[in-house]
Amino acid sequence: MIEIRIHGRGGQGAVIASQVLADAVFQEGRYVQAFPAFGVERRGAPVMAFTRIDDVPIRIHTQIYTPDHIMVLDPTLLDVVDVTAGLKDGAWILINSTRPPHTFTFPDRYRVATVDANAIAVKYRLGPRNAPIVNTAILGAFARLTGIVSLETLCEAVRSAVPIHPEENVAAVREAYQQVAEEGR
Numbered sequence: 001m002i003e004i005r006i007h008g009r010g011g012q013g014a015v016i017a018s019q020v021l022a023d024a025v026f027q028e029g030r031y032v033q034a035f036p037a038f039g040v041e042r043r044g045a046p047v048m049a050f051t052r053i054d055d056v057p058i059r060i061h062t063q064i065y066t067p068d069h070i071m072v073l074d075p076t077l078l079d080v081v082d083v084t085a086g087l088k089d090g091a092w093i094l095i096n097s098t099r100p101p102h103t104f105t106f107p108d109r110y111r112v113a114t115v116d117a118n119a120i121a122v123k124y125r126l127g128p129r130n131a132p133i134v135n136t137a138i139l140g141a142f143a144r145l146t147g148i149v150s151l152e153t154l155c156e157a158v159r160s161a162v163p164i165h166p167e168e169n170v171a172a173v174r175e176a177y178q179q180v181a182e183e184g185r
Helices: 014-027 075-079 117-123 135-146 151-161 166-179
Strands: 002-009 031-038 046-054 069-072 092-096 111-115
Touching: 002 014, 002 075, 014 031, 014 046, 014 135, 014 151, 069 075, 069 135, 075 092, 092 135, 111 135, 117 135, 117 166, 135 151, 135 166, 151 166
Parallel strands: 002 069, 069 092, 092 111
Antiparallel strands: 002 046, 031 046
């Protein structure tokens, strides 16, 4: 089983990202779960969303405590949330940031990657400039890093699940897929 935790702030699209990822993986014939965890339900508050993927039916129905990978939609969360809590060795930590991966100080047992999902979202007018919706861009980068889902299947899932500006969201997926920066690259 592959377990993914997405850290974001309310309004950035973390919940939709978990659902779109699950839809794409389901289209490729695997079993999935996608669900959110909220604290205070307001725009800007920290939120988490989860996706589980397996080749057999998934019977567990709990929050994800030991994820295989994480995505961080807002880098300011690194200062207020322990995003690596329970994270497995060898996991990808994908951060929406303009900073190169090597500037983050995570233990060597993790792999770090960054993508400027804000700039990509602004370029395609996904949300307001001061609060871009970065979920589809971060998914494109995640697909490239992990190979968990194909780019084309992810694009089809975005078209199906995102009713506002579907082609702009697909363009954001494709651009982030190309622009993601891995540690050492």
